[in-house]
Ligand SMILES: NC(=O)C1=CN([C@@H]2O[C@H](COP(=O)(O)OP(=O)(O)OC[C@H]3O[C@@H](n4cnc5c(N)ncnc54)[C@H](OP(=O)(O)O)[C@@H]3O)[C@@H](O)[C@H]2O)C=CC1
């Protein structure tokens with residue numbers, strides 16, 4: 001299985017594709033996905049029901065598995081967007097003529113073979129394949145086992161489209177064997193993978209890092225915070241907190257802990273807790289929050305570390321901005337963090353000192369998403385600093401090499 005899946009010639013074939021070939025292939029994929037939606041949704045529905053019966057995916061993760069019309073249409077539009085966006089491959093920048101006449105520049109190039117390993121979310125299969133195609137990479141995909149049939153179908157459709165437009169279908173592969181052993185074999189040192197993108201829980205990412213000698217970009221959990229500063233517009237703060245929790249509580253960019261400046265306790269704290277309770281969100285609070293709002297239950301240290309991924313939020317009153325930043329840098333996962341403030345100096349201090357992939361001023365953490373950042377489709381939200389940070393866009397699936405053009409120059413300097 002492994003040698004076949006990781007045939008390096010697929011990487012060379014992907015890297016050779018012209019902009020026009022990629023454009024044609026991506027449009028063909030978008031059209032086929034739209035046409036065959038019924039078949040995809042039916043397969044997915046069966047698998048979903050099976051996972052539900054087996055209890056193999058729990059409530060919060062279960063919904064991610066569903067392929068549903070409006071969201072899938074958005075992903076298809078993302079494939080069309082990729083078809084039309086400028087080809088990142090071959091772009092030359094930073095051209096610097098040297099005193100000896102050498103022309104030194106940097107050319108954007110594909111990485112080679114990418115392995116994408118991710119949760120039971122079939123839409124990732126489509127986005128990841130399309131992004132790899134556009135960036136001239138071969139890709140091997142492995143999603144959560146409950147979605148194997150849907151993922152296989154999606155990859156078959158993609159491969160058929162590639163064949164139809166004359167692109168080698170082997171540049172997109174799916175690991176058919178859903179066992180973990182097959183996954184570890186894929187990631188083992190026997191193969192050569194240029195980048196592993198791992199989306200999922202901390203336990204999963206830790207295991208991938210342990211098993212894989214290849215560079216791993218972690219798209220990990222989001223223990224995200226909103227800090228309501230002393231000068232915040234409190235109506236806006238409430239709207240931001242509610243949006244950050246309620247617009248999609250199961251997603252990694254949802255808020256999990258709200259920090260409120262002590263100037264707002266007890267009055268605003270009790271109002272905010274009441275708003276959250278009205279929206280059926282449970283609040284786990286520090287002693288000051290519980291004193292202000294009796295229907296908050298007492299939080300412990302575990303709460304500050306918890307990604308609830310559901311209708312619960314932790315809340316803590318903090319004496320100042322520095323304590324809020326310290327709390328976030330201690331318990332956060334480097335994903336998305338927000339401050340609500342009318343104080344420009346505090347806004348800037350927060351953005352400089354909070355260590356996260358996306359740091360917002362007066363906006364919801366839910367905006368951390370490729371489409372919302374103008375990057376188009378994304379392969380995950382990197383919670384580490386290298387090689388990509390935040391939403392992993394198509395350009396992040398490339399590297400740059402130096403390209404140097406001379407006229408027979410020889411180096412004479414020591
Ligand atoms: N930053 C980002 O872009 C994203 C982050 N996330 C984060 O992922 C987490 C939840 O996702 P969830 O669906 O529960 O992800 P899981 O980590 O449970 O599942 C993801 C994949 O990991 C495998 N897996 C799970 N646990 C282990 C383990 N201990 N050892 C080896 N393999 C494992 C599963 O494979 P198998 O099928 O074999 O069980 C699955 O393919 C949340 O923290 C969420 O925030 C999710 C999506 C995007």
Ligand SMILES: N[C@@H](CCC(=O)OP(=O)(O)O)C(=O)O
Pocket residue numbers: 064121250251252253366368369381
């Ligand atoms: N898809 C999300 C962002 C990232 C994501 O896919 O996260 P998750 O739902 O945790 O798998 C969004 O629409 O904001």
